[in-house]
Amino acid sequence: MNATQAGDGLSILVVDDETMIVMLLEDMLLDLGCTVAGSAASVAQSLAVIDRSRQTLDGAFLDINLRGELVYPVADALKARGVPFVFVTGNAVQGIDPGYAGVPALSKPFGVHAIEQAVKLFAERRRVPAPA
Amino acid sequence: MTSAKTGAGVWKLHWALRYGFAAVTVAVAAAVRHQLHEQFAGLPYAAFYPAVLLVAFAAGVGPALFATVSAAAYTHYPIILAAGTFAAENTSDIVRLLGFVSLGTVSALAVALLRAGRQKHMLTEQALLDSKELFHRLIDGVEDYAIFMLDRHGRIASWNAGAQRIEGWSETEIIGQDICLVFPPEARDRGRPNAQLRLAAAHGTFREEAERVRKDGSRFWADVAITALRDEKGELRGFAQVIRDISERKRAARDMAESRSRMASVVESAMDGIITVDGNQRIVLFNKAAVAMFGRPESEAIGMSLEQLIPHRFRSVHARHVAGFAATGVTNRPMGQAGLLCGLRSSGEEFPVEASISQAEINGRRLFTVILRDITARKRAEEHQALLLRELAHRVKNTLAVVQSIAAQTRRFAVPEQFYDTLTGRLAALGVAHDLLTRSDWEGAALADVVRLGFAPYEGLSPERRWTIEGPAIWLAPNEAVTLSLVFHELATNAAKYGALSNMCGRIEVRWDLDPPDQPSGIRIAWRESGGPKVAPPTGGGFGSKLLQRAVTHELGGQSDMDYAEAGVECRFRLPLSTKVRVQS
Numbered sequence: 001m002n003a004t005q006a007g008d009g010l011s012i013l014v015v016d017d018e019t020m021i022v023m024l025l026e027d028m029l030l031d032l033g034c035t036v037a038g039s040a041a042s043v044a045q046s047l048a049v050i051d052r053s054r055q056t057l058d059g060a061f062l063d064i065n066l067r068g069e070l071v072y073p074v075a076d077a078l079k080a081r082g083v084p085f086v087f088v089t090g091n092a093v094q095g096i097d098p099g100y101a102g103v104p105a106l107s108k109p110f111g112v113h114a115i116e117q118a119v120k121l122f123a124e125r126r127r128v129p130a131p132a
Numbered sequence: 133m134t135s136a137k138t139g140a141g142v143w144k145l146h147w148a149l150r151y152g153f154a155a156v157t158v159a160v161a162a163a164v165r166h167q168l169h170e171q172f173a174g175l176p177y178a179a180f181y182p183a184v185l186l187v188a189f190a191a192g193v194g195p196a197l198f199a200t201v202s203a204a205a206y207t208h209y210p211i212i213l214a215a216g217t218f219a220a221e222n223t224s225d226i227v228r229l230l231g232f233v234s235l236g237t238v239s240a241l242a243v244a245l246l247r248a249g250r251q252k253h254m255l256t257e258q259a260l261l262d263s264k265e266l267f268h269r270l271i272d273g274v275e276d277y278a279i280f281m282l283d284r285h286g287r288i289a290s291w292n293a294g295a296q297r298i299e300g301w302s303e304t305e306i307i308g309q310d311i312c313l314v315f316p317p318e319a320r321d322r323g324r325p326n327a328q329l330r331l332a333a334a335h336g337t338f339r340e341e342a343e344r345v346r347k348d349g350s351r352f353w354a355d356v357a358i359t360a361l362r363d364e365k366g367e368l369r370g371f372a373q374v375i376r377d378i379s380e381r382k383r384a385a386r387d388m389a390e391s392r393s394r395m396a397s398v399v400e401s402a403m404d405g406i407i408t409v410d411g412n413q414r415i416v417l418f419n420k421a422a423v424a425m426f427g428r429p430e431s432e433a434i435g436m437s438l439e440q441l442i443p444h445r446f447r448s449v450h451a452r453h454v455a456g457f458a459a460t461g462v463t464n465r466p467m468g469q470a471g472l473l474c475g476l477r478s479s480g481e482e483f484p485v486e487a488s489i490s491q492a493e494i495n496g497r498r499l500f501t502v503i504l505r506d507i508t509a510r511k512r513a514e515e516h517q518a519l520l521l522r523e524l525a526h527r528v529k530n531t532l533a534v535v536q537s538i539a540a541q542t543r544r545f546a547v548p549e550q551f552y553d554t555l556t557g558r559l560a561a562l563g564v565a566h567d568l569l570t571r572s573d574w575e576g577a578a579l580a581d582v583v584r585l586g587f588a589p590y591e592g593l594s595p596e597r598r599w600t601i602e603g604p605a606i607w608l609a610p611n612e613a614v615t616l617s618l619v620f621h622e623l624a625t626n627a628a629k630y631g632a633l634s635n636m637c638g639r640i641e642v643r644w645d646l647d648p649p650d651q652p653s654g655i656r657i658a659w660r661e662s663g664g665p666k667v668a669p670p671t672g673g674g675f676g677s678k679l680l681q682r683a684v685t686h687e688l689g690g691q692s693d694m695d696y697a698e699a700g701v702e703c704r705f706r707l708p709l710s711t712k713v714r715v716q717s
Binding site: 017018019020021022023024027028039040041045065067089090091095107108109110 | 525526528529530534535541544609618678679682683
């Protein structure tokens with residue numbers, strides 16, 4: 001698969017409360033040549049993974065609603081570190097906080113192509129590091 | 133009466149006729165005198181006195197004087213003729229002439245005066261008679277009122293057409309009867325008839341509104357007025373009674389009262405708040421529903437300004453709208469087209485309302501009635517519904533992603549020939565997990581039910597059930613229930629393929645315990661197979677073990693351990709207790 005190049009060893013965080021979806025995303029990312037830095041089902045787990053990864057994260061897929069808990073603190077932590085991320089949500093776009101209007105959002109269920117686009121975005125951002 | 137009329141007629145005859153009558157009378161008198169010459173000797177005027185009197189009586193003063201002069205002239209005619217001048221033959225003739233003329237004049241005047249007086253008297257009498265008759269006719273003819281007289285003892289003495297119409301008895305039937313007859317029996321028994329007459333006699337009049345009976349026994353409501361009749365000496369002569377049938381009015385009043393109380397009960401029992409205000413926005417009506425809605429007793433609300441039921445920020449707008457509505461003259465319309473309407477409870481709490489306003493002018497007073505409904509519950513339901521719809525959309529999409537993942541995992545692990553069966557088995561497990569949750573309105577599911585679902589496909593496979601499920605009641609939130617359903621589906625499927633359920637005698641024991649038992653922070657779940665074929669550890673992990681491991685560690689925050697012991701697979705895992713996994717009381 002030529003998609004293998006797209007990932008190019010990017011280190012990705014996957015946040016979703018649904019194990020099956022995490023497994024799906026992980027498999028897709030692995031197929032795209034990424035490595036999964038970690039997966040998390042809650043804000044606390046996510047922040048722990050971010051801390052542990054020490055600036056090596058290249059991108060993240062964030063499910064918005066984690067069993068009633070909203071993922072925005074994770075988004076803020078990633079933003080502060082200049083790590084690009086996309087939302088993955090079952091909700092329609094209006095379910096996203098307007099404060100994060102510029103962030104790309106993937107709708108569940110998602111095709112591998114959508115994931116590949118997101119990964120390409122992450123790869124570009126790595127080549128041109130965002131100002132801290 | 134007829135004679136009086138004739139007399140008056142003659143008096144008013146044409147003057148020519150009256151003078152003619154005078155002339156004829158004098159002529160007749162002269163003829164009589166001529167005939168009875170001897171008897172009248174020395175009394176030349178004797179025949180003329182009665183003639184003058186007759187003329188005076190019958191034709192008046194003028195003709196009487198004319199008759200006097202004519203008679204005098206006739207008597208002295210020969211003298212005048214002979215002498216060519218009026219010269220009396222002797223003094224006695226002159227005296228006699230003057231006597232006749234003055235006597236004729238005086239008697240003419242006297243008779244005329246008498247006649248005139250008599251005439252006048254006759255006329256007055258006539259007028260009186262006429263008016264009395266008219267009066268009687270009037271009373272007789274009145275049909276709307278029963279008007280009749282009673283004698284001093286209460287016996288009926290007269291009876292008009294109205295009495296006959298209202299009471300039913302004819303004049304001949306009732307004259308002489310006691311007034312008791314028109315009273316209902318109970319009033320009669322209480323002595324009302326006599327009591328009323330006594331009161332009328334004492335005070336001059338008596339009035340009441342009461343029931344009376346008709347000839348046919350039916351009753352009617354009567355407005356009764358009794359007047360005592362006394363003569364000039366103050367002696368009681370009888371009573372006049374006037375009775376009006378007011379049944380219709382009574383019925384109308386009763387109907388009105390009935391419809392008013394019906395209206396009042398409708399207003400009071402209405403589910404909607406009904407508030408009426410006058411032109412100054414003062415509350416004049418405040419029904420029970422309004423009391424409940426605004427938390428103010430009616431006594432407090434009446435007289436209050438409507439404004440006080442509206443949150444501050446809406447007051448000026450509201451006043452403008454009501455004024456605008458009054459100006460339109462439209463009788464009613466819904467309120468709040470401009471936006472949400474809010475009411476203000478006495479507690480200070482605001483609540484959404486739906487309202488309509490109507491106006492009416494009653495006795496020159498403009499009243500506005502507002503009918504309102506507290507839609508707090510409906511708004512809440514609408515919000516809840518919107519939330520459910522969003523939830524549903526989210527859940528459907530999430531489930532599609534789960535299905536997508538199951539398909540991907542199945543493709544990754546299953547041998548191609550088994551792909552379809554494996555996939556549909558897993559989707560079926562997902563489906564029954566959803567069924568289980570739907571039964572509780574997606575509140576969650578009991579762990580025992582989730583485990584049981586995993587075995588459901590193997591129910592009835594052998595005569596006796598080869599699995600046991602045991603443990604304290606644990607409640608799982610929806611996501612946890614779905615994930616564990618998939619886990620137990622995989623464990624059971626593997627057992628059926630390779631483990632304890634793949635032969636006819638293997639057994640599976642599933643049990644869980646609180647951990648630690650006294651102050652539990654989690655549950656330990658154990659899946660133990662025995663009696664199955666000899667176990668060989670799988671080469672490379674399968675989907676089941678991967679799912680178990682990932683689900684328990686990732687999603688449920690626990691630990692898991694698979695032991696492929698030769699005697700049977702043993703799977704142990706621990707889930708921390710939380711709001712999502714909790715002990716059921």
